[in-house]
Amino acid sequence: MLSGAYFIVWCKSTRRDLLSASGAAVQPYPLQIDTLVKRFGQVTAVDGITLELRSGECLGLLGPNGAGKSTLIRSIVGRVIPDAGAISVFGAPADSAAARNVLGWIPQELALYPRLTCYENLYAFGRYHGLGGRALDDEIEWCLRWATLTDRASHLVNTLSGGMKRRLNMAAGLIHHPKLVLMDEPTVGVDPQSRNHIFEMIEKLRGEGMSIIYTTHYMEEAERLCDRVAIVDHGKIIALGTNAELVQNAFGSRSQVLARFAGADNRVTTWVTQHGGQAVDGAAQFTIEHPTEIAGLLEDSAKAGLELLDVSLHKPNLESVFLHLTGRELRD
Amino acid sequence: MMISAIVRTALVSLRRDRGALALSFILPVTFFSIFAVIFGGQRSGMPKISVLVVDEDHSKISERLTEGLKHEGSLVINTRPVPAKGVEQPEYTAATAEAAVKEGKAPVAIVIPHGFGENPISFGPANGDRPTITLLEDSSDMIAPQVVSGLLQKIAMTSMPDVMAEQGSKYFDQFAGGLTREQRDSLNDGIRFLRERHESGADASDSGNGGIVAVTSRAVLGGSKHDMVSFYAAAIGVMFLLFTASGAAGALLDEAESGTLDRVLSSRITMTTLMLGKLVYNAFLAFLQLVVMFLWGWAVFKLDFWSHIPGFVVMGVFTAFAVASFGLLLASICKTRAQLGALSTLVILVMSSIGGSMFPRYFMSETMQKAGLFTINAWAIDGFTKIFWRNEPISHLWPQVAVLTAIGVFLFAIARRVARRWEYA
Numbered sequence: 001m002l003s004g005a006y007f008i009v010w011c012k013s014t015r016r017d018l019l020s021a022s023g024a025a026v027q028p029y030p031l032q033i034d035t036l037v038k039r040f041g042q043v044t045a046v047d048g049i050t051l052e053l054r055s056g057e058c059l060g061l062l063g064p065n066g067a068g069k070s071t072l073i074r075s076i077v078g079r080v081i082p083d084a085g086a087i088s089v090f091g092a093p094a095d096s097a098a099a100r101n102v103l104g105w106i107p108q109e110l111a112l113y114p115r116l117t118c119y120e121n122l123y124a125f126g127r128y129h130g131l132g133g134r135a136l137d138d139e140i141e142w143c144l145r146w147a148t149l150t151d152r153a154s155h156l157v158n159t160l161s162g163g164m165k166r167r168l169n170m171a172a173g174l175i176h177h178p179k180l181v182l183m184d185e186p187t188v189g190v191d192p193q194s195r196n197h198i199f200e201m202i203e204k205l206r207g208e209g210m211s212i213i214y215t216t217h218y219m220e221e222a223e224r225l226c227d228r229v230a231i232v233d234h235g236k237i238i239a240l241g242t243n244a245e246l247v248q249n250a251f252g253s254r255s256q257v258l259a260r261f262a263g264a265d266n267r268v269t270t271w272v273t274q275h276g277g278q279a280v281d282g283a284a285q286f287t288i289e290h291p292t293e294i295a296g297l298l299e300d301s302a303k304a305g306l307e308l309l310d311v312s313l314h315k316p317n318l319e320s321v322f323l324h325l326t327g328r329e330l331r332d
Numbered sequence: 333m334m335i336s337a338i339v340r341t342a343l344v345s346l347r348r349d350r351g352a353l354a355l356s357f358i359l360p361v362t363f364f365s366i367f368a369v370i371f372g373g374q375r376s377g378m379p380k381i382s383v384l385v386v387d388e389d390h391s392k393i394s395e396r397l398t399e400g401l402k403h404e405g406s407l408v409i410n411t412r413p414v415p416a417k418g419v420e421q422p423e424y425t426a427a428t429a430e431a432a433v434k435e436g437k438a439p440v441a442i443v444i445p446h447g448f449g450e451n452p453i454s455f456g457p458a459n460g461d462r463p464t465i466t467l468l469e470d471s472s473d474m475i476a477p478q479v480v481s482g483l484l485q486k487i488a489m490t491s492m493p494d495v496m497a498e499q500g501s502k503y504f505d506q507f508a509g510g511l512t513r514e515q516r517d518s519l520n521d522g523i524r525f526l527r528e529r530h531e532s533g534a535d536a537s538d539s540g541n542g543g544i545v546a547v548t549s550r551a552v553l554g555g556s557k558h559d560m561v562s563f564y565a566a567a568i569g570v571m572f573l574l575f576t577a578s579g580a581a582g583a584l585l586d587e588a589e590s591g592t593l594d595r596v597l598s599s600r601i602t603m604t605t606l607m608l609g610k611l612v613y614n615a616f617l618a619f620l621q622l623v624v625m626f627l628w629g630w631a632v633f634k635l636d637f638w639s640h641i642p643g644f645v646v647m648g649v650f651t652a653f654a655v656a657s658f659g660l661l662l663a664s665i666c667k668t669r670a671q672l673g674a675l676s677t678l679v680i681l682v683m684s685s686i687g688g689s690m691f692p693r694y695f696m697s698e699t700m701q702k703a704g705l706f707t708i709n710a711w712a713i714d715g716f717t718k719i720f721w722r723n724e725p726i727s728h729l730w731p732q733v734a735v736l737t738a739i740g741v742f743l744f745a746i747a748r749r750v751a752r753r754w755e756y757a
Contacts, residue, residue: 105595112592
């Protein structure tokens, strides 16, 4: 089954190669995923995902925990064998030596040797990727500088702060200077200051033209870092596009009103449902075409006996899109 | 009330911790059973001691003594080596018997010298030239020579009571001023009775006659307490090597848990390469441990380390290889460090007890000794004993080297197979 799928990918790549030969400057996509399926027992973690990553692009995989993002990433790095579908990295099958050479993976876990220093960790992973000599020294120096850990090179990992460990974890994934980097929630568990530091590191990579897949369940991260966002839920991509495209497709020119009321949640929920809105954390959320509609809603709420605490009007964002598409919040 | 909540919490935790459960209940029961089999079993069937007998005298008396030894149920008497390719081997001589003891074919040899039959009993005036039975001992076996020495005296008494009486009366006649005709006739009747009784097969052990054959013992190898140190260095060393190897291999579990293993396997490193790397590291660590242990034995206990370096290196390398594979197998079977801790404690202590790390295997019944051959400990200890105790050449280590290599390869192959669970999901 897999070989058949690889054949399809090969045909597509070959077609692109032929186009290239005919004068159209087409290179293989950094990443091409075709109808990927992965099941764990009864659970389908990845359910027919098809995706293409463009050269130099940062594509966000946005979805709640358990959506299938990590399984998708692990399939790309060859740590999970798909039940169906195919993955190619710059035209080479995932898990091939060619793919491994150009692929960098930054796992969610702190996958480091805690009793080694920063330098020793980078040296070890560099050797594992086949680097040596001057080339390895140069890469280590670049990684330490990129992660702002040069002055910590000789420090043991288990003496570093959480943010530093995260940065070293990222640097270890880039030691062989890959052309495509997979970042699996690299900011998990870090404070806002460290998170900003990590964002700057990623933006630097983007500036160098590196292709990036970035998984997160933080909408703000996807909005700040990603050219395009794929919203993933229950193993499927339910929406794909730029931030603006996703909002436009889901909401058009409409805005969102959020009203909070005092008192029982049940009454608010009943009232919101009757008026075509959604209850979010006990508040009422409505999508409106024009701000003048707010007055009518507030009047209705007063008639229903609800005591208004505050009301706000805002433009929809990716979180709104996710809620709109799934009926659930991103961090449920 | 609060105490019952604490007890309940602890009980529930214990019930869900299989490793702790195994250590709490299975390990003690297993150990109890092993010790019961090893020591309890001796009452019904003590392991037979193999004894080589060299009869240089070939007198009627020496043949009777040899026959008496053969009838002793706790001894296995061999007067000649086992036939080689169906060809009967010549009888042992003092030299070949000594060589056989040195090679570990038997823990003790009895040499009955020329002229023993003429003057077998040791009491009476010593005239300096009384032939003396020689016991050639392998003192690495602390039990067998002692047992054989005692049994020899018992058998001398029970197998030739008439000889003792005759010898006694002869001395009495010589030094007490002579016997009357009546006294001599009466004494001869008594001696005839003893001879007839022995020849009829009746037990004469309760005759009350005292008498001891003259015996001198000689350790043909391993005579000093320093040599025993090498035995314990190997025995205890191998047991701790096993613990260290399983602990070191447990790094695989830590790496799997932290995600480092995934990261490593996403590089150019394959699972086979990774496991070979771990094997080399664990084997190196084990070898280093042996070096430290034997160096300590040399520095503190006067162990003769430096004159056995080549043999030590051979045994050290192959023992370390087998032990490292064993550790990797345990680690790849287990899912958590806690599981590994419980399983390794259980398996290693059992292996060490039946493999001779806790007490020498010659204490054990034949069945247990055979069971011990399934352990790394037994083969490693045998090899080190050959080098440090028996001073055997390296070429004699081939059975130990072959078995340890086979064990290492076999265990590593299984470990690699089991480790497939880490390769892909």
